[in-house]
Amino acid sequence: MDTALNDQIPTFEKGDKAVQEVGLSNWSALTSGPGIRTWLEVAAIALVAVVIVGGAELLLRLLEVPQYILPTPSLILMGLISDFRFIAPHTLITLKELLVGFAAGASVGFVLAAVITQFPFVEKIITPYIIRSSPRRCWRWCRSSSCASASAPSRATLRSLSPSARW
């Protein structure tokens, strides 16, 4: 099992490693930048929202955009308030659907991930069905290494699959 883990799994996981890391670091860069310190900054942030919403309101009024194309923010807010009692129960239903689906999907995904990482054979079989692995990459992976031949791929084989060639 040790050798199997060593040799097979990085062959197709290597490709989107960079993408994942970029995604993670990007999010952290977005969210945990220089923290909000002073009230001035808070005011500036609020000001941006005011400018955007107010600007939209003003522009829509000035250009006389019909209400059925794009209503002004004030109209939207009024619509939200006036129809809230009709919308609220549907919001709850959607939230319930979301929770149920999330619980089902997350539990299945978690168990699947645990099983797959334990048994390389299961991984081989399940991987083609996983949505995010594109057929092209799968095909390359199959041809290059463990799917086609029973022998483990050499280091040279791995190195020859440069990131650009894999996509």
Next chain:
Amino acid sequence: MINSATGFRRTDLAKIALARSFGANTMQIFLKIRIPMAMPMIIVGLMVGSIFGLLTAVGAEMVGGAEGLGNRLAYYSSLIRMPQFFAVILILALIGILIYVLFFWIGKKWASWES
């Protein structure tokens, strides 16, 4: 489904890396070390998955649901009641932001050592 796929893909990488560095001996140690190690990936996967889930839920409601916010969207647009239509979109956006904030908070609490 997308949720599980994403979660799995994210989980895999960190898990494998750690399993290899440890030699992966006992099942018990295996899981106990791998799961915390993969936690940041798992949380990110859950976040992405749940936002995709919201998307698909609303889409399904728009097409074939008798209730739910997607149905409200179709209803209001068919009546050309645009303010209410956009109000529903506003609520959906709020739900999406809430999901993001929730998972960001969870990630900060349970997976603060990475990212």
